[in-house]
Amino acid sequence: MVHHSVYISLLANTIKAGTILLFPTIGEIFAERAGILNLGIEGMMLIGAFIGFIVSYTTHNPYLGFAAGVIAGGIASLIHAFISITLRGNQIVSGLALTIFGGGFTTFYGQKWINMTLNNTLPTLKLPILSEILYIGPIFFSQDLVVYLSYITVFVMWFILYKTTIGLNLRAVGENAKAANAMGINVYKVRYIWTFFGGLLAGAGGAYLTTSYAPFWLDGITAGRGWIAIALVIFAMWDPLKALFGAYLFGGINALQFQLQALGTTIPSAILNMLPYIGTFIVITISSIIVKTRHVRPPRELGIPYIREEK
Amino acid sequence: MLYFEKRQSVPQRFKVVIPIISLLIGLIIGAIAVAIVGINPLDVYGGILSNAFGSWYAFSETLVAATPLILITAGLIVVFKMNIWNIGAYGQYIMGAIFSSYFALFASNGLSKPIMLSVMVTASMVGGAIWALIPTLLKIFWEVNEVITTLLLNYIALYILKFLMYGPWKNPTSYGFPLSKTFPQNAILPILFNGTRLTIGIIFALIAVLIIWFLIKKSKFGYEIRVIGDNPLAARYAGISVNRDIIIGMAISGALAGLAGMTEVSGIVHYLQVKIGADYGYTAIIVAWIAYLDPLVTILASTLFGGLASGGYSLQITMRVSYGIVGLIESITLFSLVGAQIFLNYKLRWKNGSS
Numbered sequence: 001m002v003h004h005s006v007y008i009s010l011l012a013n014t015i016k017a018g019t020i021l022l023f024p025t026i027g028e029i030f031a032e033r034a035g036i037l038n039l040g041i042e043g044m045m046l047i048g049a050f051i052g053f054i055v056s057y058t059t060h061n062p063y064l065g066f067a068a069g070v071i072a073g074g075i076a077s078l079i080h081a082f083i084s085i086t087l088r089g090n091q092i093v094s095g096l097a098l099t100i101f102g103g104g105f106t107t108f109y110g111q112k113w114i115n116m117t118l119n120n121t122l123p124t125l126k127l128p129i130l131s132e133i134l135y136i137g138p139i140f141f142s143q144d145l146v147v148y149l150s151y152i153t154v155f156v157m158w159f160i161l162y163k164t165t166i167g168l169n170l171r172a173v174g175e176n177a178k179a180a181n182a183m184g185i186n187v188y189k190v191r192y193i194w195t196f197f198g199g200l201l202a203g204a205g206g207a208y209l210t211t212s213y214a215p216f217w218l219d220g221i222t223a224g225r226g227w228i229a230i231a232l233v234i235f236a237m238w239d240p241l242k243a244l245f246g247a248y249l250f251g252g253i254n255a256l257q258f259q260l261q262a263l264g265t266t267i268p269s270a271i272l273n274m275l276p277y278i279g280t281f282i283v284i285t286i287s288s289i290i291v292k293t294r295h296v297r298p299p300r301e302l303g304i305p306y307i308r309e310e311k
Numbered sequence: 312m313l314y315f316e317k318r319q320s321v322p323q324r325f326k327v328v329i330p331i332i333s334l335l336i337g338l339i340i341g342a343i344a345v346a347i348v349g350i351n352p353l354d355v356y357g358g359i360l361s362n363a364f365g366s367w368y369a370f371s372e373t374l375v376a377a378t379p380l381i382l383i384t385a386g387l388i389v390v391f392k393m394n395i396w397n398i399g400a401y402g403q404y405i406m407g408a409i410f411s412s413y414f415a416l417f418a419s420n421g422l423s424k425p426i427m428l429s430v431m432v433t434a435s436m437v438g439g440a441i442w443a444l445i446p447t448l449l450k451i452f453w454e455v456n457e458v459i460t461t462l463l464l465n466y467i468a469l470y471i472l473k474f475l476m477y478g479p480w481k482n483p484t485s486y487g488f489p490l491s492k493t494f495p496q497n498a499i500l501p502i503l504f505n506g507t508r509l510t511i512g513i514i515f516a517l518i519a520v521l522i523i524w525f526l527i528k529k530s531k532f533g534y535e536i537r538v539i540g541d542n543p544l545a546a547r548y549a550g551i552s553v554n555r556d557i558i559i560g561m562a563i564s565g566a567l568a569g570l571a572g573m574t575e576v577s578g579i580v581h582y583l584q585v586k587i588g589a590d591y592g593y594t595a596i597i598v599a600w601i602a603y604l605d606p607l608v609t610i611l612a613s614t615l616f617g618g619l620a621s622g623g624y625s626l627q628i629t630m631r632v633s634y635g636i637v638g639l640i641e642s643i644t645l646f647s648l649v650g651a652q653i654f655l656n657y658k659l660r661w662k663n664g665s666s
Contacts, residue, residue, distance in 0.1 A: 039458065079646060089649040092396055092458060093600060097645035100593055104638020108344060111633040224466050231459050270474035277466040284463075288455040 010259050011139045017258075018251025019150045020209045024229035025236065025243040026157055027201025033161070033238060034194035035174040035301040039095025040080050042226025043102020044199050045206035048073035050106040052207030053217050054113060062122045062211040066146060066204070069211070073203015074196050076102065081195040085188055088305035099226065107219055118215035122146055122208075146208050153201075158240040170194060174299035177306040187306045202226065228276060231284040237296045246283070253279050315657035322655070329651045330601045334615075337644030344639050345632070355632055362625035363618030371507035372625075375579060377610075377617030378509075379404065379571035379588060381516035383595035384602070384609045385523045386567030389560045391604055392527070393539045397561060399446065399461025400568040401592025402468035403439035407569025408576045409472060410438025412583040415498035415576075416480065416491055427497040431573055432515075439569020440562040442468060447561040451554045465592065469585075476585050490584040500578035512574030517610070519567055524606040536560060568592065590620065590637075597645045616641070 024041050031038050038044075051072035056065025080098050083089040122144035130141040140151075161167040172180040173190045181187050206222055214221060228250055236242035257272045265272070291297060342352035363373045383400045390397045397403075411431035419427055446460035475481075476489035500510040527533040535556050538546045546553050575587050598616050602608035623637035 083646060083650040087650040087653045089652055093596075094646065094649045096398065096593075096596060097642045097649065100597075100638050100645065101642035104635045104640075104642055105344075107635025108633045108639055109348070109635070111635070224463075227459060227462050227466075231463070234456065234459075268474055268478055270470045270477060274467055274470035274474075277463050277470070281460060281463045281467065284459055285449055285453065285455050288449075289453045292454050 006259070008135065008138050010255055011252075012142065013255035013258065014248055014252040015140060015143060015147060016213050016251070017254035018248040019147050020205050020213060021225060021229050021232060021250055022150050022154070022243060022247035023205040023208065024198075024202040024226060025232040025247055026153060026240050027198035027204075028229060028233045029236065029238050029240055029243060030157065030161070030170065030194045031198035032233060032302055033174045033299055034170050034191045035177060035299055035304065035306070036081070036084055036191050036195045036198075037091045037095065037303040038077065038080055038098070038195060038198055039092060039230065040077070040098025040102065040226075041198075041202045041229050042222060042224065043099035043105075044073040044076045044202035045209070045222045045226045045229075046102040046106045046220070047076045048203030048206030049210045049221055050110055050113075050206075050217070051203075053118065053210040053215075056118055056120075056211050056215075057113075057116065060120055062118070062120055063145070066122065066207045066211050069207025070200050070203045073206060074200040077195050077199020077202070080199075081192050084305065085191045085195070088307065091303045091305075103220065110217055110219060113217040114219060116217050118211065121215045122212040144212055146204075146212065154240050154244050161240060171299075174301055177301050177304075181306075181308060187308070191306070202229075205229065224277065228280045231280045231287075234291065234298075235283050235287045237287070237291065238299065249283075250276055250279065312662060314660055314662055315653065316660045318656055318658055325655055326603050329654065330603075330612075330648060333601070333644050333647035333651060336647040337640045337642075340643045341636055341640040345636060350630075350632060354630070355626065355636065358626045358630055358632075359619065359622030361622075362629075363622030368507060369621075371504065371509045372621045373614060373618040374513055375508050375617075376621040377613040378512045378516050378574055378578075379591045380595055380598055380613035380617050380620075381513075381610060382519055382571035382574070383568045383591055384598045384613055385516070385519045385606055386564035387595055387599045388523060388602075388604045388606055388609065389526070389536065390557075390564045391599055392536045393557060393560055394543075395447075395450075395557055395560065396458045397443060397461050397564050398458055398596070399443065399464045399592070400564070400595055402461070402465035403442045403565040403568035404572040404575075404592055405465075405468040405472050405587070406438040406442040406565075407435035407572030408583060408587055409468075409475065409572075410569065411435040411573040412480075412491060412494075412576055415494040416583070419495045419498050422497060424497040424501075428500065428577070431498060431577055432570060435569040435573030436566035437569070439565040439567070439572065441565070443561045443565025443568070444558065447558055451557060472583070472587075473585055476583065480583065482582070488584075491582045493582045494577065498577060499581055500574065508579055510574065510578035512578045515570060515574060519570070520606050520610060523563075527606060532556065532559065594620065594641060597641050600645065600648055 024045060028038060028041055048069035052065045052069025055068035056062045080094050083094040084091045124142060124144055127141040131137040169185050170190060173185060173187050177187045209222065232243060232246040235246040253276050257275060260272060261269060345352045345355050362369055364370055387397060387400060411434045414430050414434055442464060446457045446464060449455035449460060450457045480491045482490055482492045500512055503509045503511055535551045538549060538551060539553055539556060543553055576583055580587060594616055598609055598612045602612040619637055623634055626632045627634045
């Protein structure tokens with residue numbers, strides 16, 4: 001009989017592992033809402049994870065490391081923004097290039113950091129009163145600052161998307177750029193801002209991985225999480241609140257994998273490690289069927305470059 | 312301020328100039344990246360060049376790396392022309408390796424070499440094609456995005472390979488290393504030139520390119536995939552069976568990636584292991600684009616990037632320069648290439664005034 005504290009710690013780890021996916025998923029939702037498909041999430045996460053790790057390691061301050069990783073992800077996204085917005089290049093190919101870039105960059109500069117471990121990771125901050133609530137407290141409110149930041153991000157971004165002019169303009173740009181331009185919205189500016197925002201959040205996901213969940217450096221440490229996040233955007237049907245469920249679902253698979261391995265399961269580790277990808281595969285198939293049958297669809301101008309006509 | 316003005320016609324010479332300049336930009340940024348960590352870029356590029364093209368053996372190693380690249384790229388061209396994004400060549404390559412290895416490891420008794428190799432070639436192509444058709448059917452029936460599914464299948468294929476290598480197919484005398492038993496002699500591709508590792512796999516690759524070239528330039532299928540690429544709706548109205556062509560294209564693409572996996576295990580490694588040329592599937596995407604989806608040009612482009620891979624790999628051993636530099640150069644080249652496409656249709660102009 002397994003003690004119930006095992007389940008509590010499993011669920012608390014689910015939140016942690018889910019946070020790694022939640023940030024990039026939210027970021028990609030907003031980039032895609034503005035019409036920019038960024039398949040470079042995996043690359044930006046790797047860069048965020050790497051910069052987050054080395055800054056934390058050298059400054060002994062995981063908050064500084066996390067912030068550096070966020071910014072690094074944002075900077076990386078600007079390459080994709082410039083190519084797909086200003087130069088109107090193919091977004092699929094540019095995004096793939098960004099993923100290869102992140103891999104090459106972190107493999108090259110990460111060589112001497114391999115297998116190094118962080119001593120101080122993001123500390124747990126139990127929230128007063130909230131952390132005392134039965135079951136809910138230890139799972140949701142005995143986490144670190146970045147997890148709380150992710151809760152706030154989800155609700156703030158949901159609010160911005162549906163309840164503010166900023167969100168209205170953003171959706172207009174992704175649905176019909178020409179009409180948005182006629183309404184006086186600067187399409188290029190909006191797309192740059194939200195692609196950059198997507199990069200910041202991809203960086204946040206990566207940096208959270210190495211400053212909290214897996215505080216060491218390995219080549220390719222994000223292990224395809226960027227692609228899971230892209231699939232989660234479809235699962236969430238471009239809605240930040242639904243992204244929360246998707247991210248925690250896959251966080252749960254990650255945490256379970258980890259727990260089973262720690263308990264010494266007889267299931268081969270290759271099969272356990274395959275689970276998130278099989279899960280994503282099934283989820284994206286089912287979500288696509290739902291998207292097809294219901295009246296939800298991707299932003300109409302997703303992936304289409306905007307060209308302002310000269311007067 | 313600067314702005315883009317539409318061109319009247321596409322300057323064809325740009326299709327030669329742009330890839331060359333893109334590669335140069337990739338190499339220059341690569342040089343800066345290397346210089347930052349205090350290594351002389353000239354040493355690195357000198358090293359890559361001599362390890363890739365410096366001697367007959369070095370060049371044969373470049374062709375060894377180019378073989379899977381040519382095969383995979385030839386297949387990718389067919390689907391990329393339809394704007395179908397097969398990012399799963401890596402997984403299809405692994406499946407080809409697994410399917411052909413099955414026969415080499417468990418069903419090789421008493422078969423003559425030509426028959427055994429034919430069985431392995433067929434198995435690898437079937438394996439790769441199956442792995443490509445799963446996402447294709449999902450796309451056709453339910454519009455499941457093939458970029459994501461083909462990519463996820465890369466990871467799934469890799470973990471199937473790992474499962475086999477750590478479990479049922481593991482060589483009991485490999486001291487814990489994740490690899491299979493060595494293939495029997497009749498399951499090994501013949502060497503083309505003594506003293507090199509170059510096998511008849513390169514002949515397979517060249518034949519594949521010729522077939523794809525013929526398909527694209529001379530057949531009805533080739534005409535149809537160009538129409539589909541330009542405008543799938545118009546293709547449908549013109550009576551082209553778009554779904555059928557996508558299925559055929561993806562099957563070809565997967566089969567050739569699978570065959571590439573076979574030439575690697577049967578020709579180069581001689582057993583199955585976890586690490587079998589992980590980068591070929593992604594590098595082939597770059598090769599396809601830099602060759603402007605022209606099958607004959609991919610031979611040249613594959614040799615160039617095969618050289619970069621082979622030279623970069625030797626450098627990791629001799630100079631301890633991380634192989635990551637290859638990915639850096641490749642990605643910057645690809646960025647430049649995609650970014651520069653605008654100059655095919657637009658020219659940069661300067662206009663006075665603020666708007």
